[in-house]
Amino acid sequence: MGRLIVVSNRVAKPTETKGSAGGLAVAIFGALKDTGGVWFGWSGEVVSEAVAHAGPTLVEEGTVTFATVGLVRRDYDQYYRGFSNATLWPVFHYRNDLAAYERDDYAGYRRVNAWLAHKLVKLLAPDDIIWVHDYHLIPFADALRREGIGNRIGFFLHTPFPAPQVLLNVPPHEELIKSLCCYDVVGFQTDTDRGAFHDYLVRHAHGTVSEQGEIEAFGRRLRTDVYRIGVFPDEIAREAERNESRQHVLELKQSLEGRELVMSVDRLDYSKGLVERFKAFERLLENAPQWRGNVTLVQIAPPTRADVESYQEIRHNLEYEAGRINGRFSGLDYTPIRYLNQRYARSQLMSLFRESQVGFVTPLRDGMNLVAKEYVAAQNPEDPGVLVLSEFAGAAAELCAAVLVNPHDIAGMAEALERALAMPLAERRQRHEVNMAALRKNDLGTWRDRFLADLRGEPYG
Ligand SMILES: O=P(O)(O)OC[C@H]1O[C@H](O[C@H]2O[C@H](CO)[C@@H](O)[C@H](O)[C@H]2O)[C@H](O)[C@@H](O)[C@@H]1O
Numbered sequence: 139m140g141r142l143i144v145v146s147n148r149v150a151k152p153t154e155t156k157g158s159a160g161g162l163a164v165a166i167f168g169a170l171k172d173t174g175g176v177w178f179g180w181s182g183e184v185v186s187e188a189v190a191h192a193g194p195t196l197v198e199e200g201t202v203t204f205a206t207v208g209l210v211r212r213d214y215d216q217y218y219r220g221f222s223n224a225t226l227w228p229v230f231h232y233r234n235d236l237a238a239y240e241r242d243d244y245a246g247y248r249r250v251n252a253w254l255a256h257k258l259v260k261l262l263a264p265d266d267i268i269w270v271h272d273y274h275l276i277p278f279a280d281a282l283r284r285e286g287i288g289n290r291i292g293f294f295l296h297t298p299f300p301a302p303q304v305l306l307n308v309p310p311h312e313e314l315i316k317s318l319c320c321y322d323v324v325g326f327q328t329d330t331d332r333g334a335f336h337d338y339l340v341r342h343a344h345g346t347v348s349e350q351g352e353i354e355a356f357g358r359r360l361r362t363d364v365y366r367i368g369v370f371p372d373e374i375a376r377e378a379e380r381n382e383s384r385q386h387v388l389e390l391k392q393s394l395e396g397r398e399l400v401m402s403v404d405r406l407d408y409s410k411g412l413v414e415r416f417k418a419f420e421r422l423l424e425n426a427p428q429w430r431g432n433v434t435l436v437q438i439a440p441p442t443r444a445d446v447e448s449y450q451e452i453r454h455n456l457e458y459e460a461g462r463i464n465g466r467f468s469g470l471d472y473t474p475i476r477y478l479n480q481r482y483a484r485s486q487l488m489s490l491f492r493e494s495q496v497g498f499v500t501p502l503r504d505g506m507n508l509v510a511k512e513y514v515a516a517q518n519p520e521d522p523g524v525l526v527l528s529e530f531a532g533a534a535a536e537l538c539a540a541v542l543v544n545p546h547d548i549a550g551m552a553e554a555l556e557r558a559l560a561m562p563l564a565e566r567r568q569r570h571e572v573n574m575a576a577l578r579k580n581d582l583g584t585w586r587d588r589f590l591a592d593l594r595g596e597p598y599g
């Protein structure tokens with residue numbers, strides 16, 4: 139069997155593939171180890187021309203090579219900050235109002251894809267299979283094909299794929315989707331995303347799609363399927379239990395003085411619905427006075443993509459809302475919203491989830507939302523908390539025993555919180571059991587192995 143080559147904009151550090159590190163890195167590293175392979179992408183650093191051109195930097199970990207390159211300032215601005223995160227990210231999350239398009243940024247996006255592909259070519263062998271991740275790298279297979287690479291290449295989109303009418307707002311949509319058709323397998327998080335891609339091909343590209351997802355478009359044949367990304371639920375459960383009495387949990391518990399805890403964790407991104415969520419929590423305190431002084435929302439929100447303008451705005455709005463709501467409902471010994479602008483280790487988060495009565499996960503749009511899955515997995519099955527989840531998170535297709543909400547309906551979310559906080563133990567247990575079964579049925583290993591079997595053209599299982 140040929141080696142596996144994983145390509146993503148962010149590459150896990152070798153240290154992140156061990157123990158309690160992020161599940162995605164652990165799962166991908168596991169697959170890389172099985173066949174030997176390479177994990178290739180951006181180092182996360184902006185560097186000088188000389189350093190960028192000298193790359194990639196190679197770090198060996200057994201049979202796996204981590205190969206990373208730095209980006210020069212102009213490439214970072216046009217490829218990452220510009221076309222990826224100021225055009226594609228908002229449009230793919232149905233926020234055309236926040237999308238900006240610059241022709242030069244798109245040229246930079248294609249140029250960096252071509253440059254990265256050229257760097258990878260030197261590391262490839264003829265029987266390698268190549269698995270590319272996410273919207274930063276849509277033209278990557280096209281660029282490899284132009285370098286004469288005929289290997290099997292697959293693509294997995296972690297974000298939503300927008301309905302064609304929304305996608306048409308990206309001026310070079312046709313060229314972009316034509317490039318996407320250079321892959322052999324294209325994977326999506328949900329049926330809706332896959333359906334939107336098929337719709338685009340049929341309505342706007344004279345493509346044909348068979349019932350099995352075999353596609354002919356732009357003179358290429360490829361296949362699509364839905365591969366819902368998961369977690370390893372039993373590992374998370376063990377980790378959350380193991381850390382139950384660690385210092386950070388005890389400190390939080392003590393500071394709550396018996397109050398109920400609602401937990402939310404998101405990158406500080408406008409797609410996560412944070413402002414609407416704060417307003418829903420305010421509405422709960424407004425409508426249900428018995429909860430004033432008796433429930434605390436802890437929102438962990440590490441900053442992300444802080445040099446993109448729309449991210450500066452969301453941060454500003456959120457700070458305003460937190461201050462306003464806290465000013466309205468705080469007491470001398472009570473602050474309703476604890477808003478923490480910093481990153482916590484994943485292992486710490488899992489034990490905080492276990493300590494809370496409600497997980498409040500309400501993105502306006504989200505490819506999957508792993509936090510929702512982690513929240514369920516981290517619960518004590520004897521006394522589980524309740525997940526309140528947006529119907530627009532990919533995770534809602536599987537976690538059907540969560541309390542589902544529309545994140546635009548502030549009153550509806552406040553009612554859902556009230557219901558979750560008052561939910562009897564028997565109902566909480568039953569919902570938890572159903573959600574846990576869904577997580578076990580489709581864990582992170584299943585996501586990975588199904589995709590790789592399809593890419594290799596082998597039967598799964
Ligand atoms: O690399 P950054 O710009 O700092 O952003 C972090 C990642 O955000 C996005 O995550 C997505 O993938 C998750 C796993 O499949 C999914 O649950 C979530 O819904 C997505 O938003 C982005 O797609 C990644 O490429 C970024 O690395």
Ligand SMILES: O=c1ccn([C@@H]2O[C@H](COP(=O)(O)OP(=O)(O)O)[C@@H](O)[C@H]2O)c(=O)[nH]1
Nearest residue numbers: 403405440480481482483484487507508509
């Ligand atoms: O302070 C933080 C915030 C988030 N996460 C992790 O980052 C991932 C976020 O993934 P998700 O799919 O929820 O959203 P994304 O940020 O990828 O859009 C989850 O594994 C979280 O546990 C973390 O380790 N520390």
